[in-house]
Amino acid sequence: MENGTELDQVMTGINQAKGLSNAHYIDRDTFEEEKRAVLFASWSGVGFGKDVPEPGDAKPVDFLGMPLLMVRDRDGSLNVFQNTCRHRGMILVEEPRKIEGAIRCPYHSWCYALNGELRSTPHVGGPGQNRHDDVNRSDLGLVQVRSHVWRDVVFVNVDGTADPFEIVHADLLDRWSEFEQPNFHGGESASFKLEVKSNWKLAVENYCESYHLPWVHPGLNSYSRLEDHYHIEKPREYSGQGTLVYRQLKGEANEVFPDYEGLSDKWDEGAEYIAIYPNVLLGVHRDHSYAILLEPRDLDHTVEHVEIYYAAPPKQTPELQSLRDKNAELWRGVFEEDVFVVEGMQRGRHGMLFDGGRFSPVMDGPTHLFHDWVASRLAVARAG
Template sequence: MLKTFSSAISPLLDRRSQGHSLPAGLYTRQDVFEADLDVFFHKHWIYVGLECDVPEPGDAHVIDLGSASIILLRDDDGRIRVFHNVCRHRGTRLLDSGSSIISKLVCPYHQWTYELSGELAYAPHMGTSFDKTCRSLKPVHFKSIGGLIYVCLSEAPPEDIDALERTMKERLAPYDLANSKVAFQTEIIETGNWKLTIENNRECYHCSSNHPELCVSFIDLDFGFDPETLNPEDREEAEKHQALYDERTRQWEAQGHPSAAVEQLVDCATNFRTQRLVIAGAGESQTPDATAASAKLMGTMTRKDLGDTHLWGHNCWHHFMGDHAVTTLIIPLGPDRTLVRTKWLVHKDAVEGRDYDLDKLTSVWIATNGQDAQLVARSHAGILDPAYEPGPYSPFTEGQLDNFATWYIDRMRANGY
């Protein structure tokens, strides 16, 4: 099957022109979707959740990734574990999707029972010669990076995850995500290919005309502009903004807050970018008035003016602010359907109605996600049109899309397509 897919997909990869969007079939075809799941969601590191998704021993959370399913749980000793959601008897799913509280993992089919550490504890009617030690649950490679859980389903995970781990360990430490809690969660099924979801997230060319709520706190100039097309007043504003940005970054770095951009985007397996972004307006948080949504700050944070530490990967994007964090993951469900799951985090002791107002906390990204879902659907519909042909990326505002498309082609090639 891989060889068949490879021979069919390879000509599509060949047709991609540098600086242009992908050929239509790479967004729309079923065989490409299945190859994408295999390459990018089974053989690469992906973000799947948070330590605070399973705060107590016995808490379990199931994530489905195409035909694969994994269980994120906290064992009796308080350690994070990740297992394949497959009974070692005849392959039955142990847990349903979503969250649950368990004392042991019990297969609903024949009652094979596993400890939270994965060892098989009970297998009825298997005879006295049956060796339980050979039938523990299959573990999944995972890393907790500052409280963010990344997994790789491959037996040989890419080693360059270490760069992400080194970079984010220090940057995420003050937010103490392991001791946060999920204040709210939403799920959207976007009617579009997962690559369009990622492309939409990696540019702000569209922000000023589509995201009025986000642009109160988000500065679209951060993501590029064409200086030759700006009038003198706008050019002066852009230059002042860049000077402010440079000075603010120097100040933050001098005060011990890592802020400069770190990128690993091409010629790599693990794709990520992080930078501390300036927040517009009141400068505190991504809320309707850019002031903090929670009076109780995250982790050990003592300041509300340290901007937005953003992080993205090929299936996620995150924003970490003094008062709260927003984490988003995507999972392809089909060539034209993508799950977008967003969580809003606050300090674990923050109380709704006393420390934070839920609407203020969530309204900006609820609106933004809805607007983006409409844009992705319109993009996918246009790519299905016979008139579609790959268009040129703006060198000023869409350079990251070119990087992503280049990385995508390279990783498909590296995996035999």
């Protein structure tokens, strides 16, 4: 684990900065430290609203060993609870399912409402005695985890210390305010995942920048060239890239996806791709968007969950299903092209003489900002 001086070398101007040291990618203790100081202390993505679409829908999530439960309440709101019974700590829900009545613990049958309230405690005072003066149900509801849903991504702040999501990401909410309108998931083909043998941070670093396009994405670069891209940089919040050349996908009869309503002219041929720290990657276009949730399974194992959304619901445009399938196939191809790079950097981090690397002062700004943010979160935690 590095000292403050080494973090300081990351948190300096890009012209002199070094990248995060090898320990941040291959050291178990550092991984555990980042789990607490970076992922649990920030607004991290853990799921998607589309996975619990109807009242009563519940889906368990394992977030780095933390058992969580996403639940859609009767009023349509989505809450996240610790997936742990308040009685003896039993896991409440093992698989995604519909909760018809209450969330019932399979151990002693304590039951909770969809809003987390403890509703029944069978035999808690003895056989046939379902109440006890010293067991106050109002104090024993499910432990709620702070959550916020944006662009269908379910964000949580596990340790409860972060500022409200709307404050932390006020700048990005304003930047993409034109897209605050109905967003419809594209269906079965619009949902896929990639298993990547690397630390989760490397996927963020690669996504941030367009520097690698000519060599890793030659097909994409053939029309959306490196020189057509620009940096998106908001220190200590998010970073990414934009392009001035977005080419709409067309079908055999030149059909296209419906556009989001009321967009400004910049989106006619533009698109933006942003990493919202720590682990969510987003892309917006005039006619579709996507979200990638990076699930850190382990030190060197990440699952990329990809979901694609459209301006119109698929059931209203069945004639565009083949185009949606093609769009998903194209994006899968682009994201798969990045896998060998991300996995190669992970293997390279076992080079014990590597010092964290240097950044191009011109081309690596977005990636440097992510390193700076991670280092700053660790510095704060260590100082606390």
